[in-house]
Amino acid sequence: MGSALKITRIWGIDIQVHWSFILILFYGAFIYSRDASNVLAGAVYGILVILLLFVCVALHEFGHAITAKYFGVNVPHITLLPIGGVAQLDRMPRRPLQEFLIAIAGPAVNFVLAILLLPVALLAVSLSMRAGAISTTIPGLMNEVQSMSLTGLLLYLAGMNVMLGIFNLLPAFPMDGGRILRALLALRLRYVQATRIAVLVGRGMAILFAIWGISGGGIFLLLIAFFVYVGGRGELEAVESRYILKDFSARQALNKDAHILYTSEPISRAVDYIMTTYQGDFPVYDLGHNLVGVLTRPRLVATLRTQGQEGRIVDVMIPRSQVPVTTANTTLADVWEKMMEAGSRVIIVQDQGQFLGLITLDDISELIQVMGAAKEREDTITGGSGGQAATSGTESQSIIDAN
C-alpha cells in the first residue's frame, strides 16, 4: 500500500487513495464515452458514476472502522483501490462477537444505502414513465440504468449497493463473509480451528472467483481471487503461529550461552562471532557491565556496506531505549506481537529490571517450526476441541472488500 495519496481525514481516520485508482476513473470515462453521442459528456458522467460508487465503498469501510473504534481498536486509515476498499485495523478483536459485528457492519451500510436510494430511484422512474421519457418494459428499464440520466444513476447506485452487500457476504475469508463465518465457528471451536475451516472455505471461493473471472467475469474477479487466496494464507499462518507460541514464556526462549559485545570493542569482533557461531544478534554492555544497546545482524551488514569494519561497537549499536522490552513471564505470543508492533527483530527480556537476554525473530520462527510439528501430531491424537476465548492474529488486520 506504499503509494497511496491521502485525500482527507474524517473522525481521526485518514482517507487515502491508491495511485492505481486513477485507472478505474479512466475505465469509467471510457465505458460511458464509448457509445455516447457526446464523448466528453459521456466521459464526465462515467467519472461521476465511479466517484459516487466509491463514496459507497468508503461508507462501507466506515461501517467497519466505526464499529472497530467502538471496540477500542485504532483504525489509522481507509484506502480505496480499484478492486475495493481496505480499512486498516491495528488488530482484530479477540472476541468472536466483536469480529462478527465489525465484519457485518460494512455490508449493512450498503443495504441501508440501497434502502435509502431505492424509493428515490423508483420515484424518478415513475416520473420519467409518466412523462413518457422511458418505456415501461423491462428492457426499457435496463436501458435506462445504462443511460446518462439521474434516473439511471439512482437505479445503478441502488443496484450496486445491493450487489456490494451480497458479494462481500460471500464466505471468502478474509473478506467480510469469511470473517463472519470464522467468528461464528469460533463461538464453538478453537480460534485456530475456526480459522482453518474459514480459510479452507475461502480457498474454495477463490477458485470459484477465478473460474468466474476467466469465463467472462473479468480481471477484477481474478484479482479478488488472488487477494483472498494470499490474504487467507497469511492470516492462517499468523493464527497458527500464535497458537503455538502462547504455550511458551519468554524465559523459555532465552539463549543461555549468548555471546555479548562491549561498547569499546571493534566491529570486527561482531564479524568474528557471526562467522564462527550461530548467533546473529548481540547484547552490548558498557565497561560497568550494564546493557546499553543491541547489535543486530541487519544493522551490522548495513554498517559493513557503508564503512567496512572501521569503528567500534558503540558507534553502530541500536541504543537500548529503541529496543522493545518484555518480562520473562510474558507468553511468546504476546512477545511476538510486541516485536511486530515495534517493527523490531529483537526484544530485551528482563526480570524485575534485570536483563536476562534477547529474543530474536530467528528464535521465534525456529520455535514455531519445531514445536509446530510436535503440536500438529498432538492435535491429531487428542482431536483437539473445547471452545475458549479466541486470540487474534498477530499481524495488523485489514478488512478487505471487493466491489
Ligand SMILES: [Zn+2]
Ligand atoms: Zn467490508
